Amino acid sequence: MYLKLIFKNIFRHKLRSILTIVGLVVAILAFGLLQTVVHAWYAGADMASANRLITRNATSLVFSLPAYYRERVRAIDGVTAVAISNWFGGIYKDQSFTNFFATFGVDHDNFFDLYPEFKVKPDELLAFKKDRRGAMVGRLIADQHGFKVGDVIPMTSPIYGGGTWEFTVRGIYEPKDETTVTRQLYFHWDYINEQMKKRFPRRAEFAGVFVVQIADGARAAEISQAIDKEFRNSLAESLTETEKAFSLGFVAQTEAIVTAVRIVSFVVIVIIFAVVANTMAMTARERLAEYATLKALGFAPIFVVGLIVGESIMLSALGGAIGVALTFPVAAGFKAAMGSMFPVFYVTRETVLMQVAAAASVGILAGILPSIRAARVRIVDGLRFAG
């Protein structure tokens, strides 16, 4: 009877309840989407391995490091592998955002050994290694642009110039799971280096960063120090940090935007809390005579509190459940609409839990104040609202 009373009460004012539920759906959905955007922002850092370090020029990422550092880094205790990774800044078709994807010249021999989260077919990897102009393309951009093995991708680079660079797709690497970013094209660093030797010899034999694989993630700080010590007082001092710290460095540049998105997501919840609280306050005021009658019949004030808070929770549960359920298809649509802006965009378990917690908090808090007021109203005062 208790639940029946709560459930029936919800739909006494159908329009009001439906509008409140719609508001809750939109708020919980918006909250979930914004939280997913925040999560997507940190996706690069999240996929970082604890066993990988990044060594770059200590002055700035803009400056390169001599390529021969690779051998000296490899010789440091604890380092198991080193690979060059060089930002190419390739432009495909035009500079529009929809055609943007990351392009790197890498050590083709071992780069994919350092990134087990990229699943590659052995025959495709072999073909890539054999072809100086070969490229490995991530699944995301392959799907987005329809790249197939054998296709030639023409690109230009404002960094390296030289007109059109052509890369032949030799393989398409797959993500290990939904956290893996596959929005990159990798090709031979040797290809860049070869061209630089021909055109701008002074720019040859330089690398953007070194990806350093270490055997024990717990020794990351120690090995980083050892690497940087190796090049101290040289013409190009290095700065080594974990891959995660390196990625977070990029995110930090847009930290204000992420913080704003995060704040807005919580503001949405505060607004819907005010809406639901107002609905429940109106509801409780209209039913004062009923609550007074229940109390006159012998029902304790806590019963009235339970009715109002229960109704508020049920409203929020309905809105919240629909909002959470809609988050998945809407997030998928959002990802498709945004193209490659968010290469990793999926609703995490934490986001769903936060949505549930937000809906539950709104339900409980919005019902508490009106219910306390209704429970405290003297029976004789409440009965005056009848008729």
Place this chain on the structure above:
Amino acid sequence: MADRPIVSITHLTKSYRRGDQVVEVLRDITLSIPEGDFIALMGPSGSGKSTLLNLIAGIDKPDTGELLVGGEDITRLGEADLADWRASNVGFIFQFYNLMPVLDAFENVELPLLLTSLGKRDRRERVETALALVGLSDRMDHHPNELSGGQQQRVAIARALITDPTIIVADEPTGDLDRKSAEEVLGLLRRLNSEMGKTIIMVSHDGHAVQSARHVTHLEKGELMPCT
């Protein structure tokens, strides 16, 4: 049985604060209502009759004086105990019926029984009996908005007697009804009193309605007038 007081009021006063002013609603009321009586409280608006009824029903508290119902001084009970006491001792009939609009007639009558330890089958039996008594067996699944005013008040009467209370208090039970429906409701109250021995305390403006009572007590400006 007839002479044993079910309600015994001694030097009872009640006042309300309205802004800075204290309005004395009831002044030194002393009244005794025998068990099984059907008493009507009459008086002009503001005379304090509804306040007196509320005090007897335990939904309001007096400032001073003694108020015994069924031998129990209900002025000494705390809120929780008073709620329990009301649940088992008082049946309420209101002017505007005060039924739960989302519940049907059966569920409205069943409501007070949820506070008892009765099982579902026993509750059903009792509710069906009570609704049959008020002539609404065929309206059990009707919601208040599907019933006439008279029918709603009969549902309220069934709800009032479902727990077999010590007293039934009725505040203007015919105030919102047409003459025919009012007569049906009054007939029911008379039956509850004469056939089931229920003590009924009714507040009414209606001179015709009070003729159903065995005794009529007048209140004016918070004071009792001599009984008729």
